[in-house]
Amino acid sequence: MKDADNRPFALRHFSPAALREALRKMYLIRRFEEGAEDSYTRGLIHGTMHLSIGQEASAMATCMELTDDDKITSTHRGHGHCIAKGADVGRMFAEFFGKESGYCHGRGGSMHIADIKTGNLGANGIVGGGLPIAVGAALSAKRLGKPDVTVCFFGDGANNEGAFHEALNMASVWKLPVIFVCENNGYGMSTSTARSTAVTHIADRAVAYAMPGVTVDGNDFSAVAEALHIAIARARAGDGPSLVENLTYRWRGHSKSDRNRYRTKEEIEEWKTRDPIARFQAELIAHGILDAAGAEAIAEAAIADVQAGIAFAKAGPSPDISEVTRYVYAEH
Amino acid sequence: MNAMPSDSATRTLSYAEAIREAMAIAMQADPAVILMGEDIGVYGGAFQVTLDLIDRFGPDRVMDTPISELGGAGVAVGAALTGLKPIFEFQFSDFAMLAMEQIVNQAAKLRYMLGGEASVPVVFRMPSGSGTGAAAQHSQSIEAWFGHVPGLKVLQPSTPEDAKGMLLAALADPDPVMIFEHKLLYKMKGHVPEGSYLTPIGKAALRREGRDLTIVAGSIMVHRALEAAERLAADGISAEVIDLRSIRPIDHDTILASVRKTGRLMVVYEG
Numbered sequence: 001m002k003d004a005d006n007r008p009f010a011l012r013h014f015s016p017a018a019l020r021e022a023l024r025k026m027y028l029i030r031r032f033e034e035g036a037e038d039s040y041t042r043g044l045i046h047g048t049m050h051l052s053i054g055q056e057a058s059a060m061a062t063c064m065e066l067t068d069d070d071k072i073t074s075t076h077r078g079h080g081h082c083i084a085k086g087a088d089v090g091r092m093f094a095e096f097f098g099k100e101s102g103y104c105h106g107r108g109g110s111m112h113i114a115d116i117k118t119g120n121l122g123a124n125g126i127v128g129g130g131l132p133i134a135v136g137a138a139l140s141a142k143r144l145g146k147p148d149v150t151v152c153f154f155g156d157g158a159n160n161e162g163a164f165h166e167a168l169n170m171a172s173v174w175k176l177p178v179i180f181v182c183e184n185n186g187y188g189m190s191t192s193t194a195r196s197t198a199v200t201h202i203a204d205r206a207v208a209y210a211m212p213g214v215t216v217d218g219n220d221f222s223a224v225a226e227a228l229h230i231a232i233a234r235a236r237a238g239d240g241p242s243l244v245e246n247l248t249y250r251w252r253g254h255s256k257s258d259r260n261r262y263r264t265k266e267e268i269e270e271w272k273t274r275d276p277i278a279r280f281q282a283e284l285i286a287h288g289i290l291d292a293a294g295a296e297a298i299a300e301a302a303i304a305d306v307q308a309g310i311a312f313a314k315a316g317p318s319p320d321i322s323e324v325t326r327y328v329y330a331e332h
Numbered sequence: 333m334n335a336m337p338s339d340s341a342t343r344t345l346s347y348a349e350a351i352r353e354a355m356a357i358a359m360q361a362d363p364a365v366i367l368m369g370e371d372i373g374v375y376g377g378a379f380q381v382t383l384d385l386i387d388r389f390g391p392d393r394v395m396d397t398p399i400s401e402l403g404g405a406g407v408a409v410g411a412a413l414t415g416l417k418p419i420f421e422f423q424f425s426d427f428a429m430l431a432m433e434q435i436v437n438q439a440a441k442l443r444y445m446l447g448g449e450a451s452v453p454v455v456f457r458m459p460s461g462s463g464t465g466a467a468a469q470h471s472q473s474i475e476a477w478f479g480h481v482p483g484l485k486v487l488q489p490s491t492p493e494d495a496k497g498m499l500l501a502a503l504a505d506p507d508p509v510m511i512f513e514h515k516l517l518y519k520m521k522g523h524v525p526e527g528s529y530l531t532p533i534g535k536a537a538l539r540r541e542g543r544d545l546t547i548v549a550g551s552i553m554v555h556r557a558l559e560a561a562e563r564l565a566a567d568g569i570s571a572e573v574i575d576l577r578s579i580r581p582i583d584h585d586t587i588l589a590s591v592r593k594t595g596r597l598m599v600v601y602e603g
Contacts, residue, residue, distance in 0.1 A: 071414065105447030112445035121413060122446060126437050132403045133438065136410020136418075143366065143392065144415055163433070166403025173398065327448040328482050330506040 001226065007287055008222035013229065014064065016289045020298065022064065022221070023284060026056040026277045027302035029080040032089050035306040036079065036096055036110070040256065044314070045096045049110040050077040054219075054251035057276030058183050059084040061224035062151060062246070065232050071119045071137045071150040073130030076111050077183070077250070078123035081153050086118035089305055093313035101316035107327060119148075127188070128161030130154065131180070135167045138176035138241075149177040149235040151228075157188025159202045168209040168243065177235035179228065182245040183218065189254045190262035203245040211241050218246025219276040222283070248276070343526065348381045348518040350492035351457075354499035355382070355419060357528050359389050362417065365503065367394045368408055369421030369457075378423045379459055379518050401430035405456070409439045409508075412454035417503055424470050425458035425512060439508040440483030451506040455499065461514040461552060461602055473603035475512040475550075479579035485533055486579040488512040490554040492522040494577060497531030504530060514552040534581035538590075542572035546590040549600040550576040557600050 002008050011019065033051045040049060052059065059080030066072070066085065074081040082092060087103065095102025095113050102108075103115050114122030121137060124130045134152030141148040158164050159182060171178050182202045186193060199205060206213025212234070216223040224246055231242035249271040253260055260268070284290040290298075319326075345353065358365045367382060367389075373396040376383030386394040397404040401422065408418040422428045428435060439452050462471035479486045485507055489495040495513065502509035539554060540561050549557040554575045561571040572590050576582070591597045 073410075103447070104445060104449060107447045108445045114446050114449065116446070116449050121410075121450075122442070124438075126433060129406075129433065129438055132406020132434060133410035133413065135403070136407040136412070136416075137414045138410075139407060140411045140414035140416045143411075144364070163402055163406060166398070166400035167406065169398060170400060170403055170407060325482075327444045327446075329485075330443065330448075330451055 009226035010222035031302040031306045051252040052080045055248045057221040058218040058246040061221045073134040074123040085120045087115045089309035090312035093309045097313045099316035128158040128163035131167035138178035156184040171241040172209045175240035179231040180243045206243040213243040215245040218248035221280040345524040347492045350496040354496040365417045405431035406434040412452045419455045421457040425460035455502045456510045458512045460512045463516045485509040488551040501530040536583035536586040537575040540573040542570040545571045545596045546594045553600045
């Protein structure tokens with residue numbers, strides 16, 4: 001909602017410094033993913049990866065009010081969540097490159113990256129895998145008497161997994177401090193929500209679990225931040241979970257094997273006109289929080305950070321072959 | 333000179349009582365230990381193993397879950413990842429089939445995928461095995477499946493003493509542990525030491541010495557094997573019986589030492 005000066009929620013609620021930092025991280029997410037894509041093409045990264053370019057506002061605005069003690073569970077499309085929660089891109093690249101200096105000592109890679117110190121319990125290779133885990137993290141906070149909340153990121157595809165329904169039900173029955181954030185980018189791999197999901201809005205599912213559900217424009221930073229502000233306040237007050245649906249779009253394919261046969265070029269181009277970074281930047285400039293030179297400096301700094309991150313990752317040591325089974329079990 | 337046996341040296345409990353005692357000791361000692369499962373509260377669990385624990389520890393620590401095995405197991409995994417030590421009871425081990433994703437993809441692999449930066453100290457209690465007449469979906473022995481999953485530890489106690497000591501050992505272990513309890517053993521009585529003690533994970537027990545044949549068995553089949561060894565003895569055959577106790581990790585040393593001696597190996601397994 002805007003005030004009398006036509007300022008949206010986020011611009012009233014957060015300091016100018018925090019807003020500029022948010023824009024910096026959104027640029028960092030995009031440049032990081034472009035850097036990862038380029039590194040993959042150069043053979044520096046094995047396997048596959050799932051890029052979230054075009055979804056940066058959803059990741060960043062969702063994490064605005066979270067502390068390092070608050071937890072998130074992430075998804076296979078989780079690079080943005082990781083950066084938004086506070087991860088260092090150098091250690092992220094190192095993880096993607098399979099290096100010991102990575103967040104998970106090179107064992108997790110893109111699909112399992114986690115950063116426990118900033119409360120990121122990890123990306124997940126299984127659609128819906130993080131949903132019950134997030135409820136468990138919220139249960140820990142409640143039982144151990146901590147004020148922490150857990151944000152559970154998931155995609156539209158996960159809303160048709162049984163784990164989604166079981167997790168939302170238990171979170172509501174036990175009134176746990178968890179916020180379910182659906183990043184609805186329109187497609188579970190190639191299958192559109194229209195063909196896979198019986199309800200028009202995934203937030204409509206909230207009714208079945210007696211919690212608030214809201215659908216917002218996920219490319220509108222302030223709209224996402226406002227929805228999360230309300231949901232986090234409810235969770236911290238002990239009033240239970242909420243479901244927030246961020247409508248967004250991934251510009252890239254599902255993964256590296258995607259040939260975009262299920263959507264048109266026109267559709268992709270149309271969504272690019274709703275670039276969440278450009279929108280947020282324009283808003284900050286319009287309200288005097290940033291000028292054009294400042295925006296340019298932030299964008300340039302993100303490029304430099306990514307270049308430095310890649311250099312750090314390249315220089316790191318690879319795991320030794322003698323440690324191939326290390327970390328399967330705790331070392332006594 | 334040996335002391336006279338004290339009351340504690342002859343104290344007997346049933347297998348179910350021994351498990352319950354282990355849970356109570358752990359909950360008393362550590363507020364992070366919680367119980368989760370279907371009908372484990374006032375009902376006491378389908379096999380009455382958690383009977384009365386809700387009265388002692390309250391519904392916040394003895395949590396009845398909805399009939400949501402996948403979600404419930406996942407909540408236990410997430411809680412274990414963030415500071416609690418949940419003991420999750422599957423009402424029947426057969427129902428773990430509904431939760432394979434959380435057990436195999438999440439609990440077992442998280443520590444490895446995170447490069448050792450976190451652990452999942454969850455214990456899954458698994459009432460298992462046949463003999464109750466409950467037919468094909470309530471009688472399976474699926475412990476060997478889980479023995480194939482790196483990251484899990486898989487135990488099967490054959491006595492009340494081990495049932496208690498294994499549960500306490502599982503709780504002291506930072507990795508996810510599955511304990512397969514045989515439903516027909518719940519009422520079996522046996523000596524159980526008082527207080528806290530840990531049955532070592534990954535160590536088999538020699539239950540009967542022999543020269544001619546090594547029988548490796550687990551859970552209720554240990555008792556069947558001991559009966560068979562008695563009959564074989566009458567025929568002049570000396571069978572050695574090893575209680576495997578731990579499927580993963582497996583105690584190769586004890587098995588190999590026995591087979592080197594006897595030259596023959598028989599595996600007795602209900603599944």
